[in-house]
Structures are given as C-alpha cells and as structure tokens.
Amino acid sequence: MHKLDRTDTRLLLALTEDPRSTIVALAEKLGLSRNTVQARMSALDASNVLHPFDRRINPVALGYPLTAFISVHLQQQQLGTIVEKLSDIPEIVQAHGLSGTSDLLVRVVCTDADDLFRITGLILECEGVERAETSLAMGELIPFRAKPLLEREQNA
Amino acid sequence: MHKLDRTDTRLLLALTEDPRSTIVALAEKLGLSRNTVQARMSALDASNVLHPFDRRINPVALGYPLTAFISVHLQQQQLGTIVEKLSDIPEIVQAHGLSGTSDLLVRVVCTDADDLFRITGLILECEGVERAETSLAMGELIPFRAKPLLEREQNA
DNA sequence: CGGGGGTTGCACATTCTGCTCTATCCAGCG
DNA sequence: CGCTGGATAGAGCAGAATGTGCAACCCCCG
Secondary structure (H helix, E strand, O other): OOOOOOOHHHHHHHHHHOOOOOOHHHHHHHOOOHHHHHHHHHHHOOOOOOHHHHHHHHHHHHHOOEEEEEEEOOOOHHHHHHHHHHHHHOOOOEEEEOOOOOOEEEEEOOOOOHHOOOOOHHHHHOOEEEEEEEEEEEEEEEEEOOHHHHHHHHHO | OOOOOHHHHHHHHHHHHOOOOOHHHHHHHHHOOHHHHHHOOOOHHOOOOOHHHHHHEOHHHOOOOOEEEEEEEHHHHHHHHHHHHHHOOOOOEEEEEEEEOOOOOEEEEOHHHHHHHHHHHHHOOOOOOEEEEEEEEEEEEEOOOOOHHHHHHHHH
C-alpha cells in the first residue's frame, strides 16, 4: 500500500472539504503546481487508497431508512460459503470478520421492521449459521470520518 | 429526503463505475442531455444523498492497519456527553447508537495492538461508560456496497 | 384547458484537462 | 565529488468540459 506523505493528506483534506473541486482549484488551494496535483491524483486513483464511490451513497435516500447490525455466530469452517451466500442478499451492505465472541458483524439496511425480520431469516437459513443477534441502529452518532486522522497527519 | 427516481439511480451507478467521469461522459453513457445530468448532479450535491468524501478514504493508507469494533455499555442518561468526549478521539472513526444488549457500537482504527489498548482505555475513562467489549476486525469480508441496491432499483 | 416539472437543444465565454518539454531542487549512492 | 532518480514547477497548446442563459418541448395533474 502506497504510504501517504503530507502532500497527499493535504490533498485528501482539501477534497474532503470540496469533493468536486477541480485540479486547478486544488493546486491553487494547496500552493502546488497543477502538474503535481495531477500526478498525485492519478497515483491515488491507481492505488487502493480510495474506496469505491459506493461508500458515499446514503441508503436512506435509496429507500432504506433502517440500519441494523447483526452479530453472527457460525461454524468457522463454513465461513467462506456463508459469506458467498450473504453476498447475494442486497440488503447486506457490509460484513466484517471478527475475533471475539461473534464471528461476523453484518450491516444490513431495510425498509421497515418486517423487512428486517425477513432478512435475518435469510441469514439464519444459511448452512453453518448458528445464531444471529440483531441490534437496530438508532442513529449514526459519529458519522464516519477520516478528517481527524488527516489533520493529525498535518501537524505531525 | 429527496426520493431518488430511476434516472438518479442510474446516475449513481454510472458514478460508482467511474467516480471521476465528467458530466458529458455521464450524459452520453446514460443517453441523457448534458443539462439533465448537470441538474441531477447539482440536486444530489445539494441534498444529503451523498455522504462526505471522507468515506472513501481507506484508513489503512493513513497508517492505521487495524480496525476494531467496540460494544459500549453505558448509562444512557450520559449518552450525549459521552458521544461528545468520544468525538475528540481521532481514532474513533464512527459510532452508532444501538438498541439491544449494548448501547453504542464504536468503530476504531489503530496502528497496532498497543494502540488499541490505549484507545479502549480512553473510552473506559469516560464518565458513564460501564463496559466495553472489543472485537478485532479480521477483514472486511463484504466491502461496503450500495450497488446491489441500486441495481435492484433499476429493474424495479 | 392551463400550469409546472422535468427534459432537451443550442450557443457563448470561460475554464479545465491531458499532454509534452524543460528546468530546478534534493537526497542517496558509488 | 559528481551522478542519478524522484518530485516538483513552469509554460504552452489543442481539445474538451463547464457554467450559464434561454427557448422549446412533453406529459402528468388539477
């Protein structure tokens, strides 16, 4: 993974403040030449520093106002096939493998409580899934953010 | 919240496939006029359909290879002040209020195990926090995605 | 029938982009 | 010490994209 230097983080910060700003605007803002910014941007695009655009889409706008986290306990030998099956469920928007008391943390979005019930059912149907504990998300109290990390990098 | 129609979702899909494509390119791809795309994009920007650019930044590239989820139990009356304090910790990149057995699901990034230990310490220090259960993320088995939801919208 | 919203086509001046070439600066190395 | 590679800056150019304004159109709804 391409390690970022101070210029890169400044670039990312500027982008965070205005995601649609042009290269020249960025260059001016950061006191760099247009060429430099362009080179950095290409490098960022090419590397895997940036997640796909998906991440910026708010599922609420897509008609899925409810978010839930489901802790899944499973037979670990089956992890691979289970993840494959879960991938087929569109409402599952993310899943992390975990160490600790549960094996999988699944994030789902849904239209309402009935929908959530249906989806947990789908998860429980998978062979190898032993238990699933659902927690409804009551709000994103701290929205995802990388800004504080970027700013710390600045001052370092 | 602005409800998205089929044109919007097609636009978002196209953007997901190429986040840096220009307005004209999008227009051509979708068979729409440049004006239309431009209008839609402005609307999307103005509404809260899109999360900030932050979300696309991979903390690994920033030097935080470890991710952990921490389930926090707390005195609910103190929720507000606790969230405020947690906001001051840069490594906390996200937090959701939960219904269910725990009150708060906190997502942290860190450089190594010691760093994680330090951060859990910071969380436990907050007044009103009763318990914190840490689970290390072993991998993002299903990376965040909105694409399946968008595609479903297409065919609906 | 008369809007209003969304869409379209067109045109204009301005700005941005991608690309190339050159030159400078600096750190690392033989 | 001199060389080399990498990052940066400056300039220039043709082509493309952008922002903007405007008139027209279609279609659904009241």
